[in-house]
Amino acid sequence: MTHVAQELASQPDCWQVAAGMADGLAHRLPAAGERIAVVGCGTSYFMAQAYAALREGSGQGETDAFAASEFPAGRPYDRVVALSRSGTTTEVLGLLGRIGDTTRRTVVIGDPDTPMAAMADDTIVLEFADEKSVVQTRFATSALTLLRAHLGLHSDAVVEDAQVALAEPLPAGLVECSQFTFLGQGWSVGLANEAALKMREAALAWTEAYPAMEYRHGPISISTRSTATWMLGEAPSGLMDEVHATGARWVAGGLDPLAELVRVQRLALAIANARGLDPDRPRHLTRSVILSTTA
Numbered sequence: 001m002t003h004v005a006q007e008l009a010s011q012p013d014c015w016q017v018a019a020g021m022a023d024g025l026a027h028r029l030p031a032a033g034e035r036i037a038v039v040g041c042g043t044s045y046f047m048a049q050a051y052a053a054l055r056e057g058s059g060q061g062e063t064d065a066f067a068a069s070e071f072p073a074g075r076p077y078d079r080v081v082a083l084s085r086s087g088t089t090t091e092v093l094g095l096l097g098r099i100g101d102t103t104r105r106t107v108v109i110g111d112p113d114t115p116m117a118a119m120a121d122d123t124i125v126l127e128f129a130d131e132k133s134v135v136q137t138r139f140a141t142s143a144l145t146l147l148r149a150h151l152g153l154h155s156d157a158v159v160e161d162a163q164v165a166l167a168e169p170l171p172a173g174l175v176e177c178s179q180f181t182f183l184g185q186g187w188s189v190g191l192a193n194e195a196a197l198k199m200r201e202a203a204l205a206w207t208e209a210y211p212a213m214e215y216r217h218g219p220i221s222i223s224t225r226s227t228a229t230w231m232l233g234e235a236p237s238g239l240m241d242e243v244h245a246t247g248a249r250w251v252a253g254g255l256d257p258l259a260e261l262v263r264v265q266r267l268a269l270a271i272a273n274a275r276g277l278d279p280d281r282p283r284h285l286t287r288s289v290i291l292s293t294t295a
């Protein structure tokens with residue numbers, strides 16, 4: 001079994017551990033009313049997008065998400081929350097070094113013995129969710145689960161949904177599709193972006209991701225009979241019919257969107273397998289990107 005397959009399958013257990021940590025860490029996570037930015041690269045950025053939408057939606061305070069390389073200068077945040085499995089990603093280190101001392105730096109990382117920990121005011125380590133693989137699954141979803149639980153938006157039902165996502169057969173015929181589009185709304189937009197990234201990283205699949213309503217404004221034009229359009233979370237009314245009219249396959253499930261992401265991770269591995277790819281050795285990728293110049 002590949003590392004990524006093993007790590008992917010441990011997500012229900014990891015989410016339970018992560019959610020169980022939320023109360024004990026409450027004083028170290030953003031308090032209601034704080035103005036925060038949440039940052040990361042790749043998968044960690046997409047988790048940041050999801051968390052920002054959840055926190056804003058819950059009325060806990062202004063929350064902006066940025067790819068670490070795009071963090072704007074001069075914004076007066078109370079706190080920056082950086083997500084990074086490796087704790088070594090150059091763009092995150094660069095921004096932690098740039099921000100002024102009036103902004104608190106909280107990092108959520110997988111490995112304590114890393115440069116990011118040394119640059120932070122507070123380091124939350126999710127060692128139990130760290131991974132051997134290049135392609136991230138459980139670290140990112142566990143970090144999001146911790147943050148989601150801190151907002152009071154996690155329940156055991158999410159873990160049960162993840163178990164269902166691991167046990168149920170994948171929707172028939174998806175492995176043969178030639179193009180995949182993932183759609184989300186609110187916090188699941190970040191998850192749709194992550195779903196698309198997983199399919200690219202592990203399976204070299206042509207994937208796109210959009211906010212569900214944006215899909216109607218142009219991207220739907222590439223839809224064909226060999227497209228799969230996968231909605232994470234509840235679909236806007238009428239969208240399924242519009243997708244069906246293009247001949248594409250529509251996929252949607254009643255699971256929590258984070259558990260739906262687990263189904264997509266499984267699909268990515270199934271496609272990698274069908275194409276003879278090793279998802280533990282994804283093309284052109286490394287576990288962490290360390291650049292010689294700071295973005």
Ligand SMILES: N[C@@H]1[C@@H](O)[C@H](O)[C@@H](COP(=O)(O)O)O[C@@H]1O
Nearest residue numbers: 041042043044084085086089289
């Ligand atoms: N190929 C990896 C991505 O899969 C990962 O999401 C990103 C962020 O890594 P980290 O969370 O360690 O900062 O780094 C690289 O780009």
